[in-house]
Amino acid sequence: MGKSVEIICIGNELLIxxxxxxxAQWLARRITALGLGVKRITVVSDDTSEISSITGEALQRTPDFIITTGGLGPTFDDKTLQGIAEALNIPLQVHEEALKMIEKKYQRYVDDGVVRERIELTRPRIKMGTLPKGAIVLPNPVGTAPGVILKQNNTTLVILPGVPPEMKGIFDKSVMPILKEVSRGVTFYETSMSITGIMESDIASIIDKAMxxxxxxxxxxxxxGSEGVPHLELHFSTTAQNSNIAKKNVSRALLQTTELIQAKGGKTKSIKPDSKA
Amino acid sequence: MGKSVEIICIGNELLIxxxxxxxAQWLARRITALGLGVKRITVVSDDTSEISSITGEALQRTPDFIITTGGLGPTFDDKTLQGIAEALNIPLQVHEEALKMIEKKYQRYVDDGVVRERIELTRPRIKMGTLPKGAIVLPNPVGTAPGVILKQNNTTLVILPGVPPEMKGIFDKSVMPILKEVSRGVTFYETSMSITGIMESDIASIIDKAMxxxxxxxxxxxxxGSEGVPHLELHFSTTAQNSNIAKKNVSRALLQTTELIQAKGGKTKSIKPDSKA
Structure with missing residues (x-):
């Protein structure tokens, strides 16, 4: 039912x-709450051929969205756009709108008086505005490098920076409305209960039945806890056409499970009775 | 030079x-510090065919090690061994040594008096001792499900539980000695410096030259910071045959970079002068 998403995080700092x-967690939580399903998260290095490979692999699995983070900055190891352009076999070219956004940012930095020298559009700065042909730019409300959207067959690639406030800023401003639109009210709902006095291995058959x-x-x-001093969290989640159905389905499963656990001598306690992602 | 590792984390809770x-971070840091290189981290769901697919894909890239976390417990959604057995086309069978380890754990729980009923080897418990044929078991010093090692051509698969203290306990006790052995003294070394007064886009050419x-x-x-109020961290890292060479290489790069940055009016400050992962 829900639309599918793959997340690709680019950065050596994650691999070491x-x-x-x-x-990844922030995006996964947001995407899930919006009613879409994250199918895979992959972390690769700042290497053009690695970025190109994972983009190609992910496209073959035909998710509705591929969201990448990292590698959009001005330094030599920011290779995301190059890797994606390679995978899609699209040339990179200076994007006028993106370049204007970047120019404006640096103009503002000069006007603010923080940086004293005249800021020129040096090669590293022009690099941030050099995008795969056909790219749509997403303004960066926090930093300099804009986000990028590319369409390839039925998959939309959303390319975001790795600096968390910039990634979040672009996502909330420009990506969330798109995901909301495609998920058409589909809702994710979750709740948890805490269980004591019964081992995980004894609960297996209860979960089987409830599911x-x-x-x-x-x-x-x-x-x-451990199997010896058992303390479990049971997490219930569903994705449904609307929030009423989602809540009803989870509540029914929760009630049945609670009864089965209490019948076996376990104690249950609701952790987050009404939490939403 | 260094041996290569892929990390695969299994669990819906990560995808939502x-x-x-x-x-993943804990393992990446440990593995890097031991002189091996993490090439990729992938997160997939608790789904047998997903686990089988990613195992097959990773094997095709022929890393020296594949380390998985999650999905070894007693419940129905613990499907890691099933997925890996499918990918390797190996049958699952009760592993006598593993089963004895599990039996002993439950016996101890009974002796400790925490759990009062007699603990039987129910199906969910036998499941934790049902391993792909040819598996070597790694004792779990913290919890119940043992870790597993499997060899496939030149790749060693290390299969660990997802509960962090159990994963760490098995890694430090049984996996670290193996990685240390194969890395033969190869050392990772890293240090960082903090830079103010110069923009990231202005530092690009300095990094280019130093590298x-x-x-x-x-x-x-x-x-x-942001490009307007620039505050950067420059991270230097290397992997070398021994720690003297590693330190010497990093120190030389650090010195050259510092001079180039100061010549451009930037201020540098060492963050972690002697840190090791």
Whole structure:
């Protein structure tokens, strides 16, 4: 039912574990809340052929959207547009609108008086406005490099910077409205309950039964204690045509599961009775 | 030079953004510090065919190691071993040693008096000891499900649970010694400096020059401020045959970059003069 999304995060700093991939979680949460489904998240290095490969692989799986983060800045290792252009076999060219956006940013920095020298459109700055042919630019409300949209057959590529406030700024301003439009009211709904006094291995058959009886609801157990001192979180989630149906489906599964667990001597407690992603 | 690793994280909770992928960062940091290189990190859902697909894809890229996290527990949605067995075309069978480990865990839980009923080896519990044929088991010092090692041509698959303390416990006890052995003293070294008073777009040419002159060192700029109020982190890293060479290479690149930045009016400050991952 829901539209599908692949997330691709580009950056050596993620592969050496220098930073946590908070961008992927933020995007996954937002996209899920908007009623779309994230099918895969991939992290690759700042390498043109790696970026080109993963773009080609993801396109073959024909998701509705591919959202990338990272590699749009002015330095030599910002290679995302080059890699994507290669994968799509499209030339890169200076995009007049993008270049104007960038020029304006630097003009503002001069006017603010923070930077004293005259700012010229040097090669690294022009690079941020050199986009695959046919690109649509998304203004960057926070930083300099604009976001980019490209269409390839039935997949829309959304190319965002890696600096979190810039990525979030462009997403909320320009990408969220597009995803909202295509998801047509489809809603994700989730809730969790905390369970004590029963082991995860004893709950397996209960989840099996509840999921058979509630096929629209996904139930997943997350052990927080250990099997010896059992403390579990059971997470219920669904995606439905609207929020009423979603809530009704989750509530029914929750009620049934609660009864089955209590019958086995477990104790249940609602964690987030009404949370939405 | 360094051995290559792919990380595969399995779990719907990562794709809906319910949790941050701290496992991937922890592993990436550990693996990098041990002198190996993480080439790709992929997150897929708790779905047998997804797990089988990504395993097959990763094997085709012939990394030295594939390390997976998640999906080893007792519930129905723990499908990692099934997916990997499918990809490798190997049958699943009860592994006597693994089953004994699991039985012992439950016996201990009973002896500790925390759980009062007699613990039987129910189907969900036997499931944790049902492994692809030819598997080597890695004891789980924290939880119940053991880790698994499988060899396929020149790739070693290391299959770890998703619960962080269990994953870390098995890694440090059983996986680290193997990686240390194969990396034969190869060392990763990194250091960072903080730069103010110069824009990222103005530093691009300096990084270009320093990387041309120091081909073993990777230099990456991370903008922390904005282009208007520039505040950058420059991260220097290298992997070398031993730590002396690694430090020497990074120091030389650091010195040259510092001089070039100061000549352009930028201010530099060492952030972590001697940090190791």
């Amino acid at each position: 574990g220098k930073i946590l991939n908070t961008n 058979r009886d509630n096929p629209q609801v996904y139930i997943k157990s997350h052990p927080h | 953004g319910k949790i941050l992928n701290t496992n 041309r002159d120091n081909p073993q060192v990777y230099i990456k700029s991370h903008p922390h």
